[in-house]
Amino acid sequence: xxxxxxxxxxxxxxxxxxxxxxALLALPGTATLVDVDRDFVxxxxxxxxxxxxxxxxxxxxxxxxxxxxxxxxxxxxxxxxDLHSVVAPHVTWALHALTPTRxxxxxxxxxxxxxxxxPGIAAAFWRDCAVDASILARWTANLGRKDxxxxxxxxxxxxxxxxxxxGQRDGGYPFPITQVDLADAVxxxxxxxxxxxxxxxxxxxxxxxxDYVRLLDEQRLIRAGEFDPAYLQPGRG
Amino acid sequence: xxxxxxxxxxxxxxxxxxxxxxALLALPGTATLVDVDRDFVxxxxxxxxxxxxxxxxxxxxxxxxxxxxxxxxxxxxxxxxDLHSVVAPHVTWALHALTPTRxxxxxxxxxxxxxxxxPGIAAAFWRDCAVDASILARWTANLGRKDxxxxxxxxxxxxxxxxxxxGQRDGGYPFPITQVDLADAVxxxxxxxxxxxxxxxxxxxxxxxxDYVRLLDEQRLIRAGEFDPAYLQPGRG
DNA sequence: CGCAGTATTGACTAAAGTCAACCCTAGTGG
DNA sequence: CCACTAGGGTTGACTTTAGTCAATACTGCG
Numbered sequence: 001x002x003x004x005x006x007x008x009x010x011x012x013x014x015x016x017x018x019x020x021x022x023a024l025l026a027l028p029g030t031a032t033l034v035d036v037d038r039d040f041v042x043x044x045x046x047x048x049x050x051x052x053x054x055x056x057x058x059x060x061x062x063x064x065x066x067x068x069x070x071x072x073x074x075x076x077x078x079x080x081x082d083l084h085s086v087v088a089p090h091v092t093w094a095l096h097a098l099t100p101t102r103x104x105x106x107x108x109x110x111x112x113x114x115x116x117x118x119p120g121i122a123a124a125f126w127r128d129c130a131v132d133a134s135i136l137a138r139w140t141a142n143l144g145r146k147d148x149x150x151x152x153x154x155x156x157x158x159x160x161x162x163x164x165x166x167g168q169r170d171g172g173y174p175f176p177i178t179q180v181d182l183a184d185a186v187x188x189x190x191x192x193x194x195x196x197x198x199x200x201x202x203x204x205x206x207x208x209x210x211d212y213v214r215l216l217d218e219q220r221l222i223r224a225g226e227f228d229p230a231y232l233q234p235g236r237g
Numbered sequence: 238x239x240x241x242x243x244x245x246x247x248x249x250x251x252x253x254x255x256x257x258x259x260a261l262l263a264l265p266g267t268a269t270l271v272d273v274d275r276d277f278v279x280x281x282x283x284x285x286x287x288x289x290x291x292x293x294x295x296x297x298x299x300x301x302x303x304x305x306x307x308x309x310x311x312x313x314x315x316x317x318x319d320l321h322s323v324v325a326p327h328v329t330w331a332l333h334a335l336t337p338t339r340x341x342x343x344x345x346x347x348x349x350x351x352x353x354x355x356p357g358i359a360a361a362f363w364r365d366c367a368v369d370a371s372i373l374a375r376w377t378a379n380l381g382r383k384d385x386x387x388x389x390x391x392x393x394x395x396x397x398x399x400x401x402x403x404g405q406r407d408g409g410y411p412f413p414i415t416q417v418d419l420a421d422a423v424x425x426x427x428x429x430x431x432x433x434x435x436x437x438x439x440x441x442x443x444x445x446x447x448d449y450v451r452l453l454d455e456q457r458l459i460r461a462g463e464f465d466p467a468y469l470q471p472g473r474g
Numbered sequence: 475c476g477c478a479g480t481a482t483t484g485a486c487t488a489a490a491g492t493c494a495a496c497c498c499t500a501g502t503g504g
Numbered sequence: 505c506c507a508c509t510a511g512g513g514t515t516g517a518c519t520t521t522a523g524t525c526a527a528t529a530c531t532g533c534g
Contacts, residue, residue: 179513190513198514210512
């Protein structure tokens with residue numbers, strides 16, 4: 001069940017009591033299927049729901065007034081992609097399905113009510129947003145200071161950990177993103193990204209297939225991306 | 238008084254009742270002076286306090302294990318620079334004074350207690366973190382998609398708004414940051430940043446003096462940076 | 475006065491972007 | 505069942521942007 005997925009996510013980093021867990025699982029929500037290549041939250045909206053990703057892959061886009069779009073976050077199953085909209089409902093980004101995606105739309109009112117009645121849940125929500133921000137900070141640092149290879153390696157390493165946390169990884173992980181979108185996420189042109197991926201494959205580090213990443217030598221991937229998973233706060237109280 | 242500054246900040250975006258306002262102002266805290274060029278929160282620490290910037294300028298640094306540092310956020314008076322550490326106390330960044338800085342160190346326990354007793358304050362804290370994340374997202378997008386001039390123009394425009402919100406701007410604003418640090422914040426080398434600043438000055442857009450930014454033509458600055466202040470959520474409920 | 479940190483400039487290099495062609499594959503409709 | 509098409513991926517040749525290296529100037533302070 002979708003909410004159980006999110007409860008599991010929260011429980012990784014927050015201790016919740018029985019009552020809180022039950023209250024969370026009782027949240028109302030509307031299951032929705034989103035076609036590929038569709039914005040399901042648009043810039044300029046006033047949000048009234050938060051979207052839990054149940055299945056699929058979602059990009060958060062920032063947009064300048066000129067219409068340039070840029071991916072600032074990727075969301076995988078178990079992520080509440082726009083939980084921050086509960087406290088900042090004026091939307092300045094878009095959520096876009098990169099594959100056919102199943103989401104659960106949960107009313108802000110319900111989330112807010114839950115947070116008000118259960119301080120522990122309020123803290124868990126806040127913490128979930130803090131981890132999201134921590135990832136953003138890391139992306140900012142990567143874009144500012146790493147070269148193309150380092151940025152790509154770092155992102156592939158990050159996604160390996162994140163898919164690992166939801167039990168979707170072994171020698172690799174599902175990652176159904178096009179090179180155009182991946183290029184956008186790491187601030188490169190698709191052409192240059194393609195060359196970087198080619199090099200990672202030739203060097204025996206990792207292979208990006210159309211919807212899967214094969215990890216050939218994770219140690220070297222981590223070194224190439226100077227990756228340290230601490231910012232993902234995996235399993236901290 | 239320092240806490241009044243922060244109360245004012247929160248009140249811009251959150252409605253707080255009298256009791257909540259009083260409780261906030263009653264928070265305990267230790268006033269501290271930080272020398273220039275000093276980390277006052279270090280990577281790897283377990284944080285027990287959040288730092289309210291009272292006076293001065295602070296940079297948040299991300300650091301890779303190789304020791305490369307990169308500025309991911311700038312904090313001005315009125316900012317609670319590491320409020321997120323209340324829910325994520327394992328520190329993966331550093332806070333560094335760019336000028337002699339006065340801070341107020343507020344115990345996490347007090348902030349947590351306040352949030353537990355007053356859901357409105359909990360929401361206000363969460364919201365404050367959401368705006369911080371919104372700025373991070375914008376920086377990510379800028380680094381990914383804008384050229385050097387656009388990045389610098391955007392940052393100068395953002396800081397103009399942020400200093401404006403604390404009443405420290407007229408035809409310009411105080412911005413005591415060196416070119417080396419500014420270069421770090423926008424992901425450029427100091428040499429190239431210097432050339433960009435020269436161009437902004439020559440074009441009559443803005444002049445960066447050692448500790449002040451003179452805004453010569455704000456409209457063109459905004460255009461050059463494709464700046465839209467919506468992400469700062471100025472004055473939204 | 476001299477030093478250290480900061481800022482400025484020029485000449486050169488390297489990384490990434492641009493442009494354009496071509497390939498490959500999955501899906502469509504005849 | 506096959507030809508066509510469109511989107512994604514790949515490659516080469518060339519351009520542009522920003523980085524590097526190095527020298528020089530400025531400024532506030534001991």
